[in-house]
Amino acid sequence: MKYTYKNAGVDVERGEKFSKKIKETVNLPDWLLKEPTGYAAVLGISKPPVAVTADGIGTKLILHRKYGTWRYAAEDLVGMNYNDLVCVGARPLAFLxxxxxxxxxxxxxxxxxxxxxxxxxxxxxLVGGETAEMPDVYRNDWDAVGFAVGILERNIPIDTIKEGDIIIGIPSSGFHSNGWSLIRKILKEENIKPESLPFDLLKGTRIYSEVIDVFDSIKGLAHVTGGGVYRALKRVLRNSGAHISLPRRDFIDWILRYVEFEEAINTFNMGIGMFVIAEKDKLENILSRLESGIVVGKVDCDWRIEYSS
Incomplete structure (x- = not known):
């Protein structure tokens, strides 16, 4: 018997057709230099410096597959990368x-x-990527990971953050793409169907493009991802603390029926997907340029995180 790659489960021709279809769909930008081999994307960017990041959807993808919520899945993949890039002062441009x-x-x-x-x-x-058929690794399953590149527009000066600075919160669209192993466990153990909830549980990650407009006025940005609110703020506040009062959200009220508060703030975004730190005298100007920012607290010498009851 003669074996083929195809009867082992990998169809190279199908993969090439899939890649070709993607290329035909994307309108390539001027800053993407022509590279005939397709081994890599070559960006015509030398100055200013570039920033890069990588992230995935995580186990939320299991539910996206079940319910066919592909728009939300795409928002999760883009958002998890885009929101990390803007936190270092970069304008995201390219995605793989x-x-x-x-x-x-x-x-x-x-x-x-x-x-x-x-x-x-x-x-x-979308300037490139990789699609790998691996039937012995993925059985009735698949995974998606994103890689993003952005131009650094400003070094965000987190070293200038001091006690008394104001913390602005920009609401999340939901749980975004973190904590889903716990959420899925709750759904299973409590026999809860997402469609029975009074909110859209699977809603995609909010992409915080508006924070680019306030790069010139802020001291810090904290994208709330794995590790929840506490870890996100510690990344930018470092040796300082914060007094935070989180506004009520319906999906947070729901999760707190099953999870202790301390566990929740170390796992979920608690309704705020991005924190903005700034001096008090720049607050009015920043709020006028953000879509839905609200003051949630201030930088302090110790930690106190509360959820409005």
Missing amino acids: DYLGVEKISEEHEKFIEELISVLESVGMK
Whole structure:
């Protein structure tokens, strides 16, 4: 018997057709230099410096697959990368994706279509990526990871943060893409269906493009991801503390029925997906330029995080 890659589960031709379809869908920007081999994307950027990051959707993808919420899945993948880049003062431009799949299918095409659309909506371009068919690794499952590149517009001066500085919170769209192993466990153990909840549990990650407009006026940005509110703030406040009062949100009220508060603030965004730190005299100007920022606290010598009852 003669063996082939195809009967082992990997169809190279199918993969090439999938890649070609993606390339035909994307309108390539001027700063993407022509590179005929396709081994890598070459960006015509030398100055200013660039910033790079990588992140994935996590186990929330299991629910996106079940419910076919591809737009939300794309928002999660883009948002988790985009929001990290802006925290260092970068304007995100280029995106690469990695799909590890058992077999390329229609759901992957739908996801990529939404991914391209989400990227376009925030001024980014899908400039390359990798789709790997690995049937012995992914069985009735797949994973998506993103890599983002941005131009550094300003070094955010977190070393100038001091006690008394104001902390602004920008609301999240939901749980974003963190804590889902715990959320899925609660859904399973409590026999809860997402569609039975009074809020959209699977809603995609909010992409905080508006913070680029206030780069010139802020001292710090904290994207709330893995490790929750406490870890996010510690990353920028370092040796300082904060007094925070988190506004009530329906999905946070729900999760607190099953999780202790201390566990929640170390796991979830608690309704705030991005924190902005600034001097008090710049507060009015910053709030006028943000879509929905609200004052939630201030930098202090110790820690106190509360949730409005």
